[in-house]
Amino acid sequence: MINELIKQIKAKNAPIVVGLDPTMKLIPECVKKEAFAKCGETLEGAAEAIWQYNKAILDAVYDLVPAIKPQIAMYEQFGIPGLAAFHKTVEYCKEKGLVVIGDIKRGDIGSTSEAYAVGHLGQVQIGNSFCRGFDEDFVTVNPYLGSDGVKPFTKICKEEKKGIFVLVKTSNPSSGEFQDRLIDGKPLYQLVGEQVKAWGDECMPETGAYSYVGAVVGATYPEQGKLLRKVMPNTFILVPGYGAQGGKGADLVHFFNEDGLGAIINSSRGIIAAYQQEKYKEFGEEGYAQAARAAVIDMREDIAQALANR
């Protein structure tokens, strides 16, 4: 699946992933109004609004981007109906030929991590049958529990030729609280990065330069990105924090390798709620999907420029 991701990045000339993180504040009034009229101001109503919003955005951007990253928390907050909308979104992305990165940030002790891995990337045995729960292509994983929290995921990745992105240096302001602390002279995130490289070395596809084990490194920390790029040469880096969180195209160049690959930049609000920005006001609220398309094109240009100028 890492090779499929790379193939699509090259074909679409866009190392971009759209974060589908729908919240009630981002969804246009017109979409909510229709959903609430149908299902009420209920969990089901919220899930319906999310689904209609996602579908319109996917229809507007699927030919431009290689991958979509739905943030499961934004669905989980609406309980079972919300999670059903997540599942439906994953399925629709795949129908549209898009690679799906489930931003789930799971991680637990061995057998429990295995359950997450099976539910999100693999198939679970029920009697003599095998069934798939959510079936994303990639998921994000939290490393705090160490190797036996991560290896159940890499095992399933090898079986299914799927992938993970392990949290190394996150984009949020307080990420340094633990991640930047020095251990034998090296920050914790570097130590985690070294482990990500080691886990990845055991998970290389038959062909290609990048392993099934990727990393998450925030756009908001370009200097750390530069270091981690060297520590993990065969690791694809998922870079959140572009746009709304403050990361800019010029900050991103160090996340890429010389081959122009090795990183995929996420934008969520900056794309899906572009219609709320002054810059895309002309589209109006009802033109939210076309505003998202325009924002993807601008983002692609910003990153291409930055890479051309490096």
Add this chain to the structure above:
Amino acid sequence: MINELIKQIKAKNAPIVVGLDPTMKLIPECVKKEAFAKCGETLEGAAEAIWQYNKAILDAVYDLVPAIKPQIAMYEQFGIPGLAAFHKTVEYCKEKGLVVIGDIKRGDIGSTSEAYAVGHLGQVQIGNSFCRGFDEDFVTVNPYLGSDGVKPFTKICKEEKKGIFVLVKTSNPSSGEFQDRLIDGKPLYQLVGEQVKAWGDECMPETGAYSYVGAVVGATYPEQGKLLRKVMPNTFILVPGYGAQGGKGADLVHFFNEDGLGAIINSSRGIIAAYQQEKYKEFGEEGYAQAARAAVIDMREDIAQALANR
């Protein structure tokens, strides 16, 4: 809710939480057979088996224990039907007057952690309505992202008078890989423990000695538990790893304070699949719920003995 937990621990004289972590290997054949006959060897069939199994165990132990800890991964692996069984289990526990600790180990950047907090402990706004997604009493939280990943949970805890348990030192063999590394001479888990204390100091209930912010420290690491008990005097410690993972009653005494409180010990497989053990063989497969009851009584006795002998 921390005071409700303490009240029930005292009333039932049992600092015990039963981990409801149903897997297909733990559920008796007779339960699976009936569920598969009804719903097939499907996600729905698995969810039905889980629900029947959980319900029988809850009916058999609810008067003995203060709290139940369903591990969401074991449900999530069965997709939406599995998560619906999780939700149904949470609701049934509350009907039975039990405190519910959702073992979800979530944690993300600010706004995303807020979505998890709202979905699992609080209420989410939909138009002019407020709805509850999963509505547990406590959840477990992963601290790798630092304060802005944890504080959205503590905010909701204060509003709802609910609680969290933050992962400090986990019970698994490789937990030391990152958690034990020394930072300015102190292991990372101690640093996290100090933060847990600080977060908890801002989250004390109106009465009582324990904060809304608890910690997870594995029974398999008694020495670290001893240290962390001192670092976090007002923190309730959730202790997994008893029984199947190797922790024994005598290892647990240091997790408790002088008041006999401050810790709650989890056992999962050791209780819910007691019928598979030589010791409880007499109950037979069909007596799995009564075997669970007998295992709870033995566990209560083991811990009471250990506390009496300290």
